[in-house]
Amino acid sequence: MGAIVAIANQKGGVGKTSTAVNLAATWANLGKRILLVDLDPQGNATTAFGVDKKSLQRSIYQVLAGRCRASEAVVVPFDPQPHLIPATADLSGAEVELVGEIAREQRLKEALATVADDYDLIIIDCPPSLGLLTLNALVAANRVLIPMPCEFLPMEGLSQLWKILGIVQARLNPQLTVAGILFTMFDPRVNLTRQVAEEVRRHFPNQVLNTVIPRNVRVSEAQSFGQPLIRFDHRAKASVSYQSLAGELAPLLLAG
Amino acid sequence: MGAIVAIANQKGGVGKTSTAVNLAATWANLGKRILLVDLDPQGNATTAFGVDKKSLQRSIYQVLAGRCRASEAVVVPFDPQPHLIPATADLSGAEVELVGEIAREQRLKEALATVADDYDLIIIDCPPSLGLLTLNALVAANRVLIPMPCEFLPMEGLSQLWKILGIVQARLNPQLTVAGILFTMFDPRVNLTRQVAEEVRRHFPNQVLNTVIPRNVRVSEAQSFGQPLIRFDHRAKASVSYQSLAGELAPLLLAG
Ligand SMILES: Nc1ncnc2c1ncn2[C@@H]1O[C@H](COP(=O)(O)OP(=O)(O)OP(=O)(O)O)[C@@H](O)[C@H]1O
Ligand SMILES: Nc1ncnc2c1ncn2[C@@H]1O[C@H](COP(=O)(O)OP(=O)(O)OP(=O)(O)O)[C@@H](O)[C@H]1O
Ligand SMILES: [Mg+2]
């Protein structure tokens, strides 16, 4: 069974979806069998893969609610890889519905166990919160990747996230380890960017990945065409960076 | 009783907190009596006002849980205005705790009614979700302001948000009207920005505010010093824009 990595950060707009989509597509392009799970009621990963939400029969909501198997919700936006379990707006009901359930944090883990052998890696795109959906992802995953722009408010959120990860490791999922902190929308010309980067490297030694994703409008443009960057413009600055990120993370996430 | 405006958008990182903090401080500078309510477990508005969360006895969590009155949770980070009801991480428990309560969407409305006469305007900074906390804000408020950067994924979220606002108006709060859509982090040199701006103006006629907030690193820098922009650098491009936004919204939010 391959790794399962959650792309998580409760701070909004830090590049979780962009990272999940572009890493999935970059590894798929290299022939890896990749499943991307969209766990955000916004369904941004689903949109970024060009999938029309209105046409979907099933989504991650039905899987979590136990109404269908994970394999039945899988769609294939680009032949042959990556695969996607999409999300629609009804997922926002799942948090409230799961609250009273027994073992509510284990739902996603149990569902993904039924398809894990079909993939080299499963990537989970998390919503901007530390609620039950993200908790399900952190229990299902054995690795967590934390995208963050080098700004003040995202940095402040890092220590809250770190505390939560410690609790999850201690009480729900001892196997969970941090794959790394990924600097996104990075602009080295901006003083604040360099200052925050230095401070994060100091507070979280050996956790910051070498690869940095530059600010690059092609990321948003690709999304407006429903395509991952590797297909939209593989020579774009951010695409090249996501390709070197795929290289840096492969030994950790795709080993064996 | 003055207006209550919720700054809401379930898309993350669109400038909700930056707009809430800078509008509150700009109007306070003009002598208005302003209360900012931080309704996000991240507590970013609290941090952006330089308040040390560890030193707080009470926060919005105790108010929603009925353990103290709203007036008892108010702090004054800058003398004499604006006032703030801060948020701490324990607020993330509120969503789960409120689920089973009767009239759970009315908690904030009832709490703020006890202080509304002390202020010309109350501003609520919402978290990046459409859960119970944001719902409480949309029930307590009579206006909603929607910040959004002119990018593809935030635009896509607008129609989902519009649907939810319709439901809230029909079933929970008929008085709720949209104060406007505010373009943030606006960079006119970027094609995608202009295209999205045009499309939003076409789909939501008469809803887009004239004032646009430019992308300006001084916004983030001010936050790293725990100061609103009007105090940190009132001549910064974004500060000047927030001042003209305060002028554009005053007739709607501060009338009478
Ligand atoms: N490297 C980059 N350069 C420029 N823009 C970027 C970059 N990465 C992401 N973006 C843009 O920034 C916005 C936020 O990114 P994204 O939606 O991936 O973040 P997120 O953390 O998934 O947000 P949310 O918290 O709402 O789920 C998007 O409009 C995206 O197109
Ligand atoms: N006009 C601007 N120019 C440049 N940076 C900005 C601007 N407005 C906001 N920012 C920065 O963008 C990031 C996101 O802004 P902010 O935190 O206000 O958004 P938010 O919608 O409140 O996020 P969340 O969804 O996490 O609550 C912050 O780091 C902030 O400093
Ligand atoms: Mg996302």
Ligand SMILES: [Mg+2]
């Ligand atoms: Mg915010």
